[in-house]
């Protein structure tokens with residue numbers, strides 16, 4: 487499979503070698519790297535991307551959830567054009583900035599006030615910093631295997647992590663969270679958690695687990711922070727609305743900028759008010775591009791005109807149906823293979839054992855994960871190397887069929903390995 491990939495992508499290989507002279511490993515974004523070399527793209531349209539070698543792929547990666555709108559949404563494009571006409575880097579406040587903020591505060595139950603950043607990483611760092619400042623406590627509870635940005639990565643030791651004093655819980659294991667909180671005593675500032683682990687393998691949080699974290703935060707005086715950078719797209723008000731659990735703070739990112747650089751954090755008004763520059767003890771939060779006009783305009787158009795509540799519900803219901811269909815294909819073929827996730831996000835796992843926490847994903851054979859990726863790409867479906875698929879809005883039934891057919895041919899061809 488790897489040999490076929492190499493044969494089909496000579497220009498990507500050449501590009502990788504050229505780039506390697508000036509970028510370490512040809513790369514400025516580690517997640518896009520995989521052996522033997524990553525595929526380079528020349529463009530995209532709707533829900534399709536074209537490789538440098540001229541092959542058109544169905545885009546199942548969906549830019550790790552930021553590509554929800556596909557590559558050429560006309561409404562977003564028009565908003566960007568209008569913003570361009572108004573001039574770049576204005577260095578002042580604009581109406582789209584306040585408009586997007588109002589829309590988000592209306593949509594997410596936890597969000598009374600919001601601040602924008604340039605990435606989800608920054609949003610999480612600021613939210614945790616705020617929680618530590620406001621509580622006067624130091625410890626930050628996170629999930630083993632969790633991911634909250636390039637400087638808060640817990641799937642492997644990461645010397646580049648911002649060195650907050652982390653304490654760890656096991657996802658979907660409330661007892662482990664309680665034990666960790668007990669050890670932290672009255673020094674626990676916050677619990678930072680994704681209501682579905684995204685990068686960790688699309689592992690849905692049990693409602694009881696998430697509710698238990700809410701209670702635990704209340705009992706210990708820690709703040710509960712939901713990282714909804716990925717999951718906010720799964721209902722009109724994110725997974726917090728689905729579960730009826732309101733965190734104290736939340737973080738957002740990815741698709742909300744309409745496909746442009748975006749991040750944000752927000753929450754309870756009494757907490758977020760500390761960022762009011764006129765407040766006596768105001769916290770300083772700067773950032774040259776926090777309110778850049780292209781992102782603010784694209785985001786406002788995307789969220790107000792494209793990803794409206796009825797579209798959100800329909801898109802995720804279609805995702806649920808596709809995932810059920812893929813799982814039926816696997817079980818009909820007798821393959822020890824499954825898709826986890828919620829709505830428009832899913833991850834393939836080469837095992838029949840239940841996936842409830844990050845360590846469950848590690849028991850699956852990594853060579854089968856690689857094989858799935860290369861076989862899918864060979865079938866014309868581009869996806870995350872780890873097996874993640876994120877459905878975008880331009881995908882119609884024909885595109886969902888195409889994913890199903892590619893999965894069916896994989897489980898049929900590789901059946902002897904999937905036991």
Ligand code: PMP
Pocket residue numbers: 550604605606607608610633634635636680684685713714715716739740748749
């Ligand atoms: N939180 C979660 C849950 C994420 O999935 C990501 C990105 N994959 C981030 C934070 C970081 O966002 P960014 O890449 O914009 O820094």
